[in-house]
Amino acid sequence: MALTASLLLRQGLLYSARSNFIKASTATMVMQSRSRHSDPLPHLPVPALEDTLNKYLRTVKPLVTDDEFRVTEEIVNKFKAPEGIGPKLQVRLEQRAKARENWLYDWWMRSAYLDYRWPVVVWSSPGLVFPLQEFKTLDDQLSFAAKMIVGALDYKRMVDEKIVPVEYMGKDKLDMSQYFNILGTCRIPGVTRDSISFFGQEADPPKHIVVAHNNHFFKINVYDKNGNTLSARQLVHLLRNVVERSTHPTNPVGLLTTQNRNVWGKAYKKIRKDRMNRASVDEIQRCIFLLALDGPIVNPTGNIMTDAALNCVHGNGPEGYAGNRWYDKTLQFTVGKKGAVGLTYEHTPAEGPPIANLMDHIMDFIAKGKDGLEAESKQEIQLPVVDVPRPERLMFNVSQDIKLEIEDAKVSLQSLVDDLEMTCFNFTGFGKNFIKSQKLSPDSFLQMAIQLAFYRIHKEPGAHYESASTRKFLYGRTETIRSCSIESVVFAKTILDPEAPVSQKATALRNAVEAHKNYVKSAVNGHGVDRHLLGLKLSAIEAGFDVPTLFMDVGYIRSSHMRLSTSQVPAKCDAFMCFGPLVPDGYGCCYNPRPDNIMFGTSAFNSSPETDSATFRAALEESLMDMHSILLADGGIKSKL
């Protein structure tokens, strides 16, 4: 998709937006981007080789035996020697960085997302659970959905008008390009590699959303002929029409999007052969966002937070609402019959924070009554809903062949659904205010609590991934914080040692938190280990060299097998993000630290005999409370509690 003049005009200096560069050549992308910026943000640096390798060795040490570590050291020394492959790759990487605005961006999009062939469901797309609602009637459900739509469109207006406040990290402005990438975007399946289309950035961007109900899809134009957003009342009317016209479930074509990407890529070609299917798929892909009206939670666990999280992540599978989705779509809101509300987002174009901001905006918009629905319903005489075209049903010809594909998708998805287990909870022992009062970084404190929980259960440290934002840099995405450190292991062992005095425990805690905070500082400044190593590896592959031994060494493999996949996604409202583990024997753990409580979404796989999310929750809560008691017993600053 070519970048248009109107788009250029819509972007300010602090903002950046991207055309569908995946379909453009890299050179074109660089030129297009340059023409839009006068270098408002610094470029992602390439760290010094020696620095990265030293940091790397420190992160490997806790995860290998002494003998294994000696081998890793030897491999690293050979790699970085002047005659080794490392310096050559470093030169190539530095050259690449000179020629681009962000040396990692397109490599990252491909290696982290578009080349990833596992299903996006569970393995890649997070869920975001909104504050739980209580709906007694269909009207309640539809009214909320309508308000949600109006709130999201108001946010879109702010994005389009570039008035979403620019975010900062300390004094540094952050790259805002992700905000332009989430509305009107869709991942497109391919047989060996996917692509992504930013329809919202076209000269004539889409003006419709798609509403899913009982696996039927309907197109709703959300602007009237004068370009004004439809009112919540008009939308309720249209949503009711959707519900009335889809009383029985139809073929769950959407289930195809839950498949392994190669399988879906092939089925996609088949489905598009039919003209009507092609038109329907196009409308779904192009829409601003999708909103799914679901029934009540299927197979409830007894924990409403967990139920809502599972419904966001996988829709409770083929027997639930997974067919009532199009998982390629960047943004899909879900509004359940009883009040489980949330969204799932396809991760390729953005990280969690812009999505959480969108949710906060919607919830604030509704809380303040800006949708106007309540006010209008109090008026004695209500004007009739006129001039709104009825929703257009998006039809599918489901051939026998496609039916078989759907049956296969059902089987694959069900096994994923059966495997994923989650435990979501609101920890109320304390929140980030207490941690701050102890002069500690809340995020680092929570990361150390997660490390401790893992050690408590497994009696060994676990390689631990936390996302750090690199949005200080132009088109920045993330770096990995390797939260498992020499200090975190000393900390875990000391806390669990009944003989260790409190002062020693408190010192170990503070040292571990400090070490983590130092890694965070490196990571957000583009000086982490993982993206640099990835760059060196991909430089080798691009140059046609053998992949260096460093990447096959046990030190690399074990320190990259992230048994803990974690992320902080803060939100103003009582909400939390959640996702599956990164590896079969791992945990997922996402948290929203609030002033006096912390919302957690944790996950594990049933197929791993070693992991269990309920056990993890118990260990995490115990760890948090232990850390709290130790700080207080050591003379913590009680007055601020």
Ligand code: COA
């Ligand atoms: N004493 C007192 N207060 C402290 C402190 C200390 N020693 N250290 C930090 N704080 C305060 C901070 O000033 C900040 O205050 P604020 O709430 O007024 O802003 C607050 O505690 C939070 O800071 P901290 O917990 O240290 O972490 P952070 O908010 O800087 O977050 C990361 C750290 C790594 C999570 C963040 O930098 C980041 O990269 N976030 C994006 C992650 C992401 O993209 N996730 C999504 C993936 S899908």
